[in-house]
Amino acid sequence: SQTIHQWPATLVQPVGSPLSLECTVEGTSNPNLYWYRQAAGRGLQLLFYSVGIGQISSEVPQNLSASRPQDRQFILSSKKLLLSDSGFYLCACRGPGPSGGYTFGSGTRLTVV
Amino acid sequence: TQLLEQSPQFLSIQEGENLTVYCNSSSVFSSLQWYRQEPGEGPVLLVTVVTGGEVKKLKRLTFQFGDARKDSSLHITAAQPGDTGLYLCAALLGGGADGLTFGKGTHLIIQP
Numbered sequence: 739s740q741t742i743h744q745w746p747a748t749l750v751q752p753v754g755s756p757l758s759l760e761c762t763v764e765g766t767s768n769p770n771l772y773w774y775r776q777a778a779g780r781g782l783q784l785l786f787y788s789v790g791i792g793q794i795s796s797e798v799p800q801n802l803s804a805s806r807p808q809d810r811q812f813i814l815s816s817k818k819l820l821l822s823d824s825g826f827y828l829c830a831c832r833g834p835g836p837s838g839g840y841t842f843g844s845g846t847r848l849t850v851v
Numbered sequence: 852t853q854l855l856e857q858s859p860q861f862l863s864i865q866e867g868e869n870l871t872v873y874c875n876s877s878s879v880f881s882s883l884q885w886y887r888q889e890p891g892e893g894p895v896l897l898v899t900v901v902t903g904g905e906v907k908k909l910k911r912l913t914f915q916f917g918d919a920r921k922d923s924s925l926h927i928t929a930a931q932p933g934d935t936g937l938y939l940c941a942a943l944l945g946g947g948a949d950g951l952t953f954g955k956g957t958h959l960i961i962q963p
Contacts, residue, residue, distance in 0.1 A: 742893070772950045781955040782894075782939070797950070828893050830950075837882040837901050837943075840951060842893030 740765040740831050744843035751850055757802075757816040759846050761829030764810070769831045771812040772840070773804055776826040788812060824850045854878060855940055855954035863960040867929055872957040874940030875922045881943060883923050884951065885914055888937040930961045 741764040751757060763769050773785040784797045786804035794804050801820050805813045812829055829843040856875045864870055874883070882901045886894035898907050900916035900923060907914045911934075913926040927934055937958050941951040 774950070779955070782941075782951075782953040784950040784952070787950050830893070837884075837899050839884055839896035839899055840886075840894075840941075842895070845891070845893050847891070 740769070740833070740841045742829055742831055742841055742843035744827075744829050744846055746846060747844065748847045749849070751819050751848065753821055753850055754818045757814070757819055757823070757848070759814040759827055759829075759848075761812040761814075761843055762810055763812075763831050766810075766831065768809060771806065772830040772832070773812065773814050774828045774830060774842075776828060776845075777824075782828070786814070819850045821850050824848055854952050855942060857938075857940055857954035857957050859957060860955070861958045861960075863962060864930060866932060866961055866963050869926070869928050870930055870959070871924055871926045872938055872959070873922065873924050874954055876942070877921065878942075879920050881920070883916060883920075884941045885923070885925055886939040886941060886953075888939060888956070889935075894937075894939055927959075930959075932961045932963050935959060935961050 743762045770789050772787045774782045775785055776782045787795050788806040791806055791809055802816050827846045827848055830840045833839045854876055858873050882899055884899045885897045887897055888894040898914045900914055903918045903920045905916045911928045915924050923940055937956045939953050939956045941953045
């Protein structure tokens, strides 16, 4: 079964500072990987997804970017954080098959101050 | 416009009671998933329903997919404090790599 590792668990960053959140996957190869953000009252919002190394699709234009330098590594970045970037960031991996369930990491709580 | 509407948004009941939460849409889905999320953790998959009218049971939880594959319900029998959490429904809009679309969830509290 797949396991998602995310770090750090919590992060407090000042406005204008850079961001790098890392996600790694165990137990599968060539996974589809996803970054979601969960904000209070807004539910989970899909930010980026990747079907392979170097392949990134962006769902929402914003202050963030993603990269996939290795098969089982997915990175979420920002050059300059905004207050509105605060939220709970979740990395996920999709299971096999057309109805494959998603496995989520334990998330990173980002507070921009 | 929210593609998946979940109701109620909040529900607080006593241990031992039964409850039903709903996930509705005007769109037809090839499949629908239910997740449960605890504070500070990622969502955990409970079930995937694929066929219209399908009913799946997971211990005291019963999931149903509507005949037209536009809606789903989750029924919990004899709720326990351990059932407390955020229940999310989610669907794939297409068969490709696109990510799941989630409802905003039902916050469920079971009081002992």
